[in-house]
Amino acid sequence: MNPHAHLDDVMQTTCLFCGSVFRVTQQQLDQAHGKVRCGVCGEQFNALLTLENYRGEATHRIEPAAETAAKEEPARDNEDRSPEEPGTGPRSEATPEPEPAAPVSLQAAMYGDEAERRRNRQWLWGLGILGLLALLVVQVIYYLRYDLIAKPEYQQQVLNLCRVLPCDEQRFHSPQQFRLTERNVFTHPTRDQALIINGRFVNQAPFAQQPLRLRISLSDLQGNLIANRLFTPDEYLVDPGLRRIEPGKSVPFRLEIFDPDEKALTYEFDFVS
Secondary structure, three states, X not given: OOOOOOHHHEEEEEOOOOOOEEEEEHHHHHHHOOEEEOOOOOOEEEHHHHOEEOOOOOOOOOOOHHHHHHHOOOOOOHHHOOOOOOOOOOEEEOEEOOOOOOOOOHHXXXXXXXXXXXXXXXHHHHHHHHHHHHHHHHHHHHHOHHHHOOOHHHHHHHHHHOXXXXXXXXXXXXXXXXXXXXEEEEEOOOOOOEEEEEEEEEEOXXXXXXXXXXXXXXXXXXXXXXXXEEEOHHHHEOOOOXXXXXXXXXXXXXXXXXXXXXXXXXXXXXXXX
């Protein structure tokens, strides 16, 4: 017996099936919630139903219920039984067995299956909201597709969307992705006060574009604008019949303009829609 256990800590209980009397402690009963297994007949019973003060001497060792369950040994029989008292059956040590408990969440313990169903509904609602947000983003991109296509950071998303939804590719344009790769300005060889401007530009967009208008600006040394003019594709393209410029294609152009005089020292080119 535990040397620190008092006599008052030891109680006895009687097996409801065979009448065997066992000694138990409050600690064993607390660990097993009152459920013990008879070491004589092997039946399990509630020790609290026949619990009473111990009437003999506490001479036998009392094992904690947790150690007994961990070892999974059969309940001790004759070697741990105390001598029979008159009018009672054989006296033995009780082996309390705690009931196995399945792990449950705090919500399930408090609210039962309803908590699990509520959590599942919350997951479904969350997925539904995410799906609606994704659909909203797709709708916004599709509605603004002809404006977003002009911005390089959105072009791939718009092109992917237009693979599954109808889009008018004739309306795709990105003026800033027409880049000049070559330009030359020199005096016209046969006409007075005239200049010839020629060069090449390339379509750097990932889609075909219609040729845009070309604006040429002339400025003086201080950056003051002297003159500018817009030219249509038919006026500046070497091939005036060109209607679509494929991605990466280099296109030549040529113009003849009036020479404003020596004040014009810089020339700027840009494409406008």
